[in-house]
Amino acid sequence: MTTYVWVIGARGLLGSATAAAITRRTGWELLSADPLPWADDEALSAAAAATATRLLATAATERANWAVLWLAGNAVTSTPPEAISRELRQLRLVLDAVGGAAAYQGTSRSGAVFYASSAGGVYGGSAHPPFDEQSTPVPISGYGRFKLDAEASLFDFSRATGVSVLAGRIANLYGPGQKLGKMQGLISHLAKAQFSPKPASIFVPLETMRDYIFVRDCAELVLDCVARLLTVTEATGRTEAIKNLASGQAVTISNLLGQIRSLAKGRPNVMLGYSAEASMQGLDLRITSTVWPDLDRRQLTSLPAGIKATMDDVLAHIQSGG
Template identity: 40%
Template sequence: MADRPTLVVGSSGLLGSSVSTLLGDRALRARVRWSTPDAPGDLAAAANALLASVEDAPWRVMWCAGAGVVGTSQEALDREVEEFAGFLEHLTAAAGDQRGTVFLASSAGGLLAGADGPRPFTEATEPAPLAPYGHAKLAMEQVATRILGDAHQRLAIGRIANLYGPGQNLAKMQGLISHLGRTLVSGSPLGVYVPIDTIRDYLYADDCAAMALAFVETAEERDLAHTTKILASGNGVTIGELIGLLRHLTKRKPHVIYAASKLASAQSSDLRLRSMVLPELNAYATTPLPVGVSATVEGILRQFREGELAS
């Protein structure tokens, strides 16, 4: 890993915290007052701090932020895209001819929810978002491509599978493994609005962080102007298999209620994924699903014991 500061935007989130941990004291954690008028100024200040810290050396940004999920309001998603665009405009203007790389954490599920064609989906699959969340992620990819391309800066887009791991924000309606774990710990039911045979690819957060950083380093070493890569485990798992695994690991059955929801129309029944771009980086997905699920449930249990989560 390059021994220089790296700006991490979204360092308190699941991916951002894993990236920051891997970087150690090389992580510059952006302090942003999200959902306030101060956010654009905070992002500009973070960009300035990054450029000052690297002096004339190449700079690097890991954009891991994103509070939106399927069902998030259009207004909130539009604001997220605008803040991202404003950050990139400020960063590239301030950097001038100083070269750098931006990693953008995008969503494979959001972009490919309505895609057709053979499974598993790859980078060659045409994006077909169904929900506003997916359209916002696609807009962020397009914004980054335009701004960074015009500024002759490198862009590495990571279309990430279903991310999971200890510390996931349970206030967000996202992260099936974490929410299933919560039902085991709290006993409260979980509403699931897609069929039990729905297939997803689950990637452990620490593995994703290692893969993302290796992706950026490869883009820098090979001077890749614009690269899009799927970050995934390469293994498709059904909801039924997940529930069975949790039952095997904990000797308890998650309390799941299957219910109808209008959000189901924005979900694909089969989102198996395979990355064909820089395939050597796929080897960073090393955590077996049972190991990752166990760590996730243990993390939730620890949060309950310490009073960090309500039942």
């Protein structure tokens, strides 16, 4: 059966990688859709309703599956509360549009919605790593609380509409295409610093542990998880799921710097400093998963290979004048 997919945030790091993965996947069709007009809520609602209607009408006509993947968002740990509130409100507007279209077309049981949440955000203050889906979320920043609120909105949407949903708590994402102006993505910033006189600033202890997952690996995992959700839904009905999406291999900041040193054949261009935001970052964020663990048994891009691909992309971006 064909699965038609609307990727929200298709120009971002994960969105673009996922859209590309869909085009390579047999039986999956990427819905052609313009970016949503984020600057205006009324226009956003209208555009989301139109796109959702087109997606759901196609699925109904062809007796196909459908999926909406929310891979959008600009919020990071330092995002002001008003901007976070706006992003949450806009997620709810889009969910309303999808729910309305699914009800009208009678396709609630043949589709799914995926929301890209944040493992680092929700487990920032949690105890006893490594953290799995049974670990109690303890966010220590407004960003982490926002991600839990977004997950709650996703589950409320599912209960109101009958559409299955999956909150994917994603570890530290990295790879080609990272927005260097966004205060996120340590590997990209370290890579950029190697080709710039300006050092990368590190505001957390060097023993800080993170799980890094290469963007193309994560994109494939997202699609496999959505496919599993659709299969479970067909067999048992409406499903709410949370799954951690991670490599399962945590490394320290010191180890990252060692990888950069080896690849660049020179000392990493970094500066250690202090930031109040460091208090909103957990020190040990090892991540694992007990949900659909068979999906995690796959060949992943090694950290050295992923860092090398990121460095090559950053250099090409700089050389092109970007």
